Amino acid sequence: MHVITVCGMGFGTSLMLLMNIQEIGRKYGFEITGEAVDLGSYKGKPCDFIAASSEIVRQIISDKPVVAIDNLLNKKEVENKISPYLKK
Amino acid sequence: MVNFLVEFLSNPTIVIGLVALLGLVLMKNKLTTVITGTLKTIFGFMILSAGASVIVGALIPFSAMFQSAFGLTGIVPEDNALVAGVQTVLGFETPMIMLFSFVINIILARVTPFKYIFLTGHMMFSFAGTMAIVLDQLGINGWTAIIIGSIVQGVSMVVFPAISQRYTKRILGSDDVAFGFWGSSLIVLSGFIAKKCRKKNSDENDTWEKVKVPEKLGFLKDMSILMGIVMVIVYVVTAIAAGKDVVTGLSGGKNWIAFVILQALTFVAGILILLQGVRMFLGEIIPAFKGISEKLVPGARPALDVPIFYAYGPTATTIGFLCAVVGGLVATFLSPLTGVVVLPGVIGLFFMGGAAGVFGDKLGGKRGAVIAGSFLGFAFTMIPALCYPLIDVTRYGISGLWFASTDAIIVGVIMKLAGMIFGLGA
Numbered sequence: 001m002h003v004i005t006v007c008g009m010g011f012g013t014s015l016m017l018l019m020n021i022q023e024i025g026r027k028y029g030f031e032i033t034g035e036a037v038d039l040g041s042y043k044g045k046p047c048d049f050i051a052a053s054s055e056i057v058r059q060i061i062s063d064k065p066v067v068a069i070d071n072l073l074n075k076k077e078v079e080n081k082i083s084p085y086l087k088k
Numbered sequence: 089m090v091n092f093l094v095e096f097l098s099n100p101t102i103v104i105g106l107v108a109l110l111g112l113v114l115m116k117n118k119l120t121t122v123i124t125g126t127l128k129t130i131f132g133f134m135i136l137s138a139g140a141s142v143i144v145g146a147l148i149p150f151s152a153m154f155q156s157a158f159g160l161t162g163i164v165p166e167d168n169a170l171v172a173g174v175q176t177v178l179g180f181e182t183p184m185i186m187l188f189s190f191v192i193n194i195i196l197a198r199v200t201p202f203k204y205i206f207l208t209g210h211m212m213f214s215f216a217g218t219m220a221i222v223l224d225q226l227g228i229n230g231w232t233a234i235i236i237g238s239i240v241q242g243v244s245m246v247v248f249p250a251i252s253q254r255y256t257k258r259i260l261g262s263d264d265v266a267f268g269f270w271g272s273s274l275i276v277l278s279g280f281i282a283k284k285c286r287k288k289n290s291d292e293n294d295t296w297e298k299v300k301v302p303e304k305l306g307f308l309k310d311m312s313i314l315m316g317i318v319m320v321i322v323y324v325v326t327a328i329a330a331g332k333d334v335v336t337g338l339s340g341g342k343n344w345i346a347f348v349i350l351q352a353l354t355f356v357a358g359i360l361i362l363l364q365g366v367r368m369f370l371g372e373i374i375p376a377f378k379g380i381s382e383k384l385v386p387g388a389r390p391a392l393d394v395p396i397f398y399a400y401g402p403t404a405t406t407i408g409f410l411c412a413v414v415g416g417l418v419a420t421f422l423s424p425l426t427g428v429v430v431l432p433g434v435i436g437l438f439f440m441g442g443a444a445g446v447f448g449d450k451l452g453g454k455r456g457a458v459i460a461g462s463f464l465g466f467a468f469t470m471i472p473a474l475c476y477p478l479i480d481v482t483r484y485g486i487s488g489l490w491f492a493s494t495d496a497i498i499v500g501v502i503m504k505l506a507g508m509i510f511g512l513g514a
Binding site: 038071 | 207260262309311363366367378395439
């Protein structure tokens with residue numbers, strides 16, 4: 001599956017979030033590909049879901065599920081919130 | 089054949105591609121991952137260079153207008169654009185310093201109590217470029233520059249996170265991660281000032297998080313929008329001050345106002361191209377760095393980019409940013425006293441101001457957040473104005489850009505002054 005993570009610049013926290021999501025994916029036995037992007041570039045990118053921190057989620061409009069992470073450093077929270085979306 | 093190898097391998101893009109290749113092979117990646125990673129790194133770096141030339145191109149008429157209108161040099165503080173712009177000259181030193189500073193960082197994290205791994209990639213790149221520029225100005229190039237630059241950068245990569253760790257821990261409520269960002273010292277100082285200015289009767293309710301702030305300004309979080317607005321204003325005001333004749337001379341006969349608006353938007357588009365390149369090459373390199381460091385220094389604190397703080401005070405982030413813009417504008421209007429005009433560096437004000445707001449709010453309440461944000465914006469803009477004469481980037485054919493990151497400027501200025509004491513450089 002393919003995940004898009006979003007932050008203000010698209011290479012700092014979004015990249016860390018993407019790596020954490022990929023790690024969680026491996027734990028559940030799924031290979032996750034993805035891309036870290038900025039707020040201006042997420043539109044039109046094919047993906048299974050989008051993840052971003054809560055304070056910028058309100059700016060994201062998409063027909064794909066958007067997962068809001070309150071605390072990017074809390075791996076438990078990331079895991080709880082993304083695990084329902086994990087699939088092959 | 090030898091000619092081909094020399095020219096091919098000394099190309100900056102290929103150097104950085106080889107760095108990625110080496111890392112990916114050492115990490116025992118699959119062949120397909122190695123090929124993808126290496127090529128994407130190369131493309132990313134080429135896109136970055138293309139963005140830099142668009143930015144530099146859009147700044148040439150701007151600098152001419154500014155000079156003619158005000159008789160002063162106008163600069164935009166933006167490290168990535170500046171460093172990408174000098175890659176044609178320092179394209180061997182920069183990626184090599186970036187690579188070896190990471191090696192030094194790992195060694196220091198293993199053998200000293202400074203257990204930090206700096207993982208903010210674009211800042212590793214901009215700092216490496218800053219090192220290459222400062223050393224070049226001292227007459228030091230090639231491998232000597234790479235060795236000195238890597239050591240200075242490697243040390244900075246653990247020292248700056250260590251300086252801010254006390255406050256980082258307090259804001260995040262956790263000691264597991266650190267602050268890896270070349271503005272951390274200024275943000276921490278803003279927080280410290282906010283703490284000193286805390287109201288006497290202040291309690292835990294004295295925080296912006298208890299205040300509802302309208303979400304109308306949310307669209308500015310896409311920083312290209314804010315930057316577009318600011319740059320169009322800056323270009324148009326400068327064009328009017330320079331006068332129609334000067335601008336028409338620069339536009340080659342095209343309508344002068346249409347010309348400057350398009351140049352301002354071209355500048356922002358250049359930044360977006362540059363950032364797309366940064367994104368592409370970091371997307372490959374940083375996961376490799378993270379993997380290597382986790383293997384070699386288990387349990388070290390990853391030092392991360394500034395947005396980790398925003399979740400701990402979303403409202404204070406907005407307040408801090410708005411106050412930083414105000415503080416920055418005050419500094420822009422005062423900077424001519426130093427002989428150079430520092431224009432608003434939107435990216436820096438946005439990201440650092442937001443963090444200063446969170447630090448200020450946590451340490452100094454509502455008043456603290458306002459003071460921290462305003463101080464940060466003012467200092468962030470004033471520091472380049474004061475340090476500008478020490479490092480000359482115009483000799484690389486770049487006008488209108490200068491360094492932004494406070495920590496990199498501090499280190500660069502110390503190196504330059506030390507070099508001057510030893511009689512190095514012109």
